[in-house]
């Protein structure tokens with residue numbers, strides 16, 4: 001895709017991230033790659049650390065008034081699921097709410113393939129570093145959620161028979177309905193079978 005605004009460049013003095021938590025732990029590195037947000041070339045950029053910034057630009061109002069705007073880092077808000085969202089204002093005076101993880105993937109990987117969604121490899125919705133993101137299926141999402149211990153049931157430490165769900169004692173199994181479950185190896189051994197469901 002055409003992209004005139006990408007490129008690695010030295011960071012200016014880092015501004016303090018406004019979101020506590022993960023944002024605090026993701027310090028800008030010496031190099032941070034910025035790319036234009038598709039549909040907003042020359043207006044907004046997204047970085048491989050999941051930060052959003054506007055660029056110096058001239059916005060022309062519907063009645064022809066030109067206003068000079070200075071670029072700045074955009075502080076994302078948090079939606080009900082914990083995802084970071086920003087409001088983007090287009091040159092055509094539209095306003096759109098966009099989730100940061102989708103912006104990162106769109107700019108650095110490409111458009112979302114049909115039937116896919118943006119996934120966080122560590123299941124932390126606020127961690128929008130490119131290395132933590134990929135387009136994946138709903139099945140992939142379920143697997144990650146269980147693997148990362150974020151599933152409500154998967155957080156239990158022991159099976160129904162009291163065996164500890166250690167890494168060695170746990171199998172991650174994909175069911176035909178797409179759900180991902182943990183299976184206790186100790187229980188399998190006792191039964192002498194691999195469960196059919």
Ligand SMILES: [Zn+2]
Nearest residue numbers: 159163184187
């Ligand atoms: Zn068990």
